[in-house]
Amino acid sequence: MPASTPFVELRESELLDAPMRITGEYRRPDGDTLVRHVTAPYVETTTLRDGRATIEREGRSARSFAMSRAPELEGLQASFGALLAGDHAALEEHYAIGAWGTADAWTLTLAPRSRQLARRVESVSLFGAGDDLRCIETLSAEGEVQRTLLGSAARAAADAPSDDGFLALCRAGAGG
Numbered sequence: 001m002p003a004s005t006p007f008v009e010l011r012e013s014e015l016l017d018a019p020m021r022i023t024g025e026y027r028r029p030d031g032d033t034l035v036r037h038v039t040a041p042y043v044e045t046t047t048l049r050d051g052r053a054t055i056e057r058e059g060r061s062a063r064s065f066a067m068s069r070a071p072e073l074e075g076l077q078a079s080f081g082a083l084l085a086g087d088h089a090a091l092e093e094h095y096a097i098g099a100w101g102t103a104d105a106w107t108l109t110l111a112p113r114s115r116q117l118a119r120r121v122e123s124v125s126l127f128g129a130g131d132d133l134r135c136i137e138t139l140s141a142e143g144e145v146q147r148t149l150l151g152s153a154a155r156a157a158a159d160a161p162s163d164d165g166f167l168a169l170c171r172a173g174a175g176g
Contacts, residue, residue, distance in 0.1 A: 006154040009021070032050065033049040147170050
């Protein structure tokens with residue numbers, strides 16, 4: 001079943017003076033495809049399908065490469081598909097899973113099983129309330145944090161201009 005959700009991502013890095021806020025939409029037009037469409041501060045569409053990533057950026061030629069060159073994308077595709085399908089076995093194939101909280105306020109932590117992915121991603125934490133996945137927090141192997149607000153939390157992000165407000169939206173109602 002096709003699905004889409006808005007996102008707001010806060011990307012932190014030692015290379016940036018301040019965290020970068022990226023907005024757009026995730027789309028899952030079919031069970032084998034994940035599309036990440038960025039609308040600000042630049043326009044870019046990344047499509048993950050058939051083991052390939054295709055990146056189209058405004059004013060540039062499209063680039064395409066095998067996802068095996070970017071294991072974090074391969075892991076993202078697999079985990080999004082498994083999460084949306086409620087496929088615990090498929091998710092557990094790629095990650096060691098920890099869960100805390102209640103049905104109304106929960107945290108799910110994913111630790112990559114693949115050494116190749118673990119070299120880039122230490123963990124992925126998902127925060128939610130009920131059936132609302134509010135935030136995905138990715139901790140890189142280098143210690144950098146990337147937070148992505150989804151759905152209702154992403155829509156509320158305009159009212160949370162500070163980093164503290166962003167973190168509060170990410171963790172709101174989450175168990176753990």
